[in-house]
Amino acid sequence: MSQDLVTLSDFRQRKQYRTQELGMAGIAMFMFKEGSRNAFNNERKDPRFRDNYNKLFGLSLPHMDSVDDFFRQLPETELEKVKVNMVSHLIRKKVLESWKFRGHYVVAIDGTGMATFDQRHCDSCLSKTSKNGVTSYFHNVLEAKLLTTSGMSLSIATEWISNEGKKSYQKQDCEQAAFVRLAAKIKNYFPRLPIVMVADGLYPKAGFFNICRQNNWKYIVTLKDGSLKSLQEEISWEKRVNHKQKSEITRVDKTTVTILNCQWLKDLSYREHTLNWVECIEENTSKKTGEKHWQRFVHLTNMDIDSNLCIGISDTGRLRQKIENEGFNAQKNHGYALEHKYSRVDFQAMRNYYQCLQIAHIINQLVVASKTINTLLKKTWKFTEKHLWKRLLSFMSEVAIFESELTNLTASRFQIRLE
């Protein structure tokens, strides 16, 4: 990664720091979960922190104002490429191999709100006017994240939903339009990767099915009751005819007994597409109170389906919720402060901070999932991830790192093994 940072474009007049120092500082701010530029600047005032940082990264730590100046001019695609190279490396090294679903990497598509402003923040803001005439301005982002059943969620491509370059009378950008651009990016970054796309009820439309077919991607997509009317009619008829195409399994954990009841249908047609359908009724019974509650999930897929395969399809379709739970939730609430306005005025800088956050989140997830740290956290230390970061920061400002210790650590070949 550090090699990628050396080659970042440089438009600055005064060059006090090298590009890799500026890029790394942006990423490190999120790795240490500082929450704001100001907090990281305060850390920087401490000579021991600065010295340890210097030894750990082999780079000086610039003031965040210098990073901000640099990020206002740096094209977003450059940091995105750093992120893509990291994930490609993990894929090549087969680190994520065991989380493939039937030979395919699970990639979730999901959008989220990033920041809201009372006043126009930049030319690219989306805007919304409420009934009482108040206009708010905001930025939304669409993400493709590689998911693992162990709970990791790694950004592989980002597309901003934004009015950049649009004239005021044109229609605002939207998630569907952004998906077309995002899909092109994914194909460009990962041309031969076997992918199964998982997406929510906004997506099952001819355009989405076409893109998946063109790119040779599998998909598992949520079907809402009201959408694709002609297909819904076919489904309700076929459901009665093929009522025996069912499967049931029971799962038990510490607190709950879960019964999954799936029904499936094959070779349905929607326009020129042939697709398969699965409905899963989940019944959860609390062991303690005996209380029951039910949930229903319906998915469409172009993956093969039968009584053995249908539960796996439904499980994978539902993994998408993890992008909210594990991914966005972690980035909003667990120290990364996704919605904090790292750049109050500049859209370009804001996008670069966002990429830094994604890179840092990938690194931190790998650290926590690595066999060594995972075992220490669960068996030896028995404290939370949050506490580990607190300890890390106090270590950085209180303990002097010796060059010789680092040399010893890095001398042997380092391999990431994940739990």
Ligand SMILES: [Zn+2]
């Ligand atoms: Zn804006």
